[in-house]
Amino acid sequence: MNNSRRDFIRSASTLVAAAAMPSALHGLPKMVAPSDRLNVAAIGINGMGWADLNALLKIPGVQCVALCDVDKNVLDKRAAELAQRNMKVKTYGDYRQLLENKDIDAVVIGTPDHWHCLQMTEACAAGKDVYVEKPIGNSIAECRAMVAAQERHQRVVQVGQWQRSQQHFKDAIDFVYSGKLGQVRLVKAWAYMGWMKSIPKQPDGTPPAGVDYAMWLGPAKTRPFNPNRFHFNFRWYWDYAGGLMTDWGVHLLDYALLGMKAQHPISIMAAGGKFAYPDDAAETPDTLTTVYQFDGFNIQWEHAIGIDGGPYSRDHGIAFIGNNGTLVLDRGGWEVIPEKEKDTPKMEAVPRRARVDNGLDLHAKNFVEVVKSRNFADLNAPIQAGANVAINAQMGNIAFKTGKKIYWDAASDRFKDNAANQLLAAEYHNGYKLPK
Missing domain, CATH: 3.40.50.720 (NAD(P)-binding Rossmann-like Domain)
Structure with a gap:
């Protein structure tokens, strides 16, 4: 146009x-x-x-x-x-x-x-x-x-x-902003993906007819073609993606950050690994817990492949945990569960309000x-x-890769750790250059 x-x-x-x-x-x-x-x-x-x-x-x-x-x-x-x-x-x-x-x-x-x-x-x-x-x-x-x-x-x-763009997500965040939950000290976001199973190892081979494999690789490291790295499963290889942390994490951490009006954490630590399928073909962790420390609250990310039983009996979601109650939000709707003091609710419960539109x-x-x-x-x-949440998700993966509790220096826009700073940029190959 x-x-x-x-x-x-x-x-x-x-x-x-x-x-x-x-x-x-x-x-x-x-x-x-x-x-x-x-x-x-x-x-x-x-x-x-x-x-x-x-x-x-x-x-x-x-x-x-x-x-x-x-x-x-x-x-x-x-x-x-x-x-x-x-x-x-x-x-x-x-x-x-x-x-x-x-x-x-x-x-x-x-x-x-x-x-x-x-x-x-x-x-x-x-x-x-x-x-x-x-x-x-x-x-x-x-x-x-x-x-x-x-x-x-x-x-x-x-x-x-x-x-x-989905109304029930907006309504839930408006409720968080209302202050009715009291002080929110912890936000949990999680993805428990029971439908994802082990990826059996397969030998390298020839790209399918009609596939421009060199163009598919682009700036990634040149490797022999392997069907496990192609199409959907590219998500589980560091050359091309960041596993569930970046695949589902950017959806759910986005709302954790939005609800807390947060950008960069003070510190990040992560622990996990290939606990469910240690010998399969994937590289990224199938089990991971990441803790982001902000000023006055923490955000916690969890994911587990091959398990459906996540927190609050949901396979995915975000929970804003306040002194008065907890708001639980997922793609199907949201609800508020009150805290109690001597069996007396500290706030009014909000029954589950279901999704009403197509996001x-x-x-x-x-x-x-x-x-x-x-x-x-x-x-x-x-x-x-999009950058704010993707950067936070990348921080989680960097903490996992370094095996350290790492600290972010907002003034310099870098970590306070040399090993973590080595992972700020993805390495480009095959003549491609990171845009200036």
Whole structure:
């Protein structure tokens, strides 16, 4: 969308919305003028990238014009699925060629974590708005670079932490802010993933036909192809991701930090390992406990693969534990459990209030609205928020890797430990460079 189209949208979108029938997505028009259309593309379309794209395509005026994936089998499958919906798209195996397409207004980035930084920063430099999957970066240095790119190029960047668009999460945090829980001294966030099982070791082999493996590796260390490292399971290898700490942690720690209005901790310590499946193919810990010390409270992260029985009988959640009561929040709803003094509740209980909406759809809608309005403050999950939680998650992994209680120096934006500072940036390979 060029500047003249953006200017037209700012003045015309309100008139179009007023004249059209309201859609199921809270007021976006069903009939959209050609000048009000948003051309989107998606890079990495096997999993969440495809889900994100389809959420965007529910919005009147949004149309997909291009797809990119290093796996031609996935690329052809998705292009055929869109063709069945009367959407003919250009296809690319190299995202850089897609970014040269002047017809593209915004891109979805759903690639493995180790690619997010390069693709998001280059998309911003190419004048595209971006919807990028979480966690935004695979290191603290990448998170910093991504924030800098958004601020330098003034592009709309929404991070795929879609819970920030879901009403019951907002209501729960409003309750925390009300002060009714009393002093909150401990916040627990956890992910107990019983459905995740051991990953059997497999021998190295040849990449599947149609897969550009060198492009898939990108800045990661060159290794022989192994099916365990490809597609979904890349999450369990340090070269590409950070395990459950960054995969689920950024969703749940995000709300722990948001509820406490917290940024950087004073100290971090972590303990865990491959306790459930010590001999399987994964690298990242299947069991981990991390404690973040802030001024006046702690945040505790826990995860366990192969177990469903998490705290408060929930396999995932966030608990704000106050002197008067505890608010327990998960993707299904929230409730408040009072503390008691001599069998007398210290506050009124709040029965479970269930989810009432679709967070992903609302998150996509919010992104499109801000792309059109350019009111950056209206974005529900801006890159700065995504960076805050991703950096905290990376801190947890760094504490685990060093085996130490590490301290953060906010003034210098570094740890007070040399070994921890060696892990601030992911090492880049194959000629790729960390964006300045």
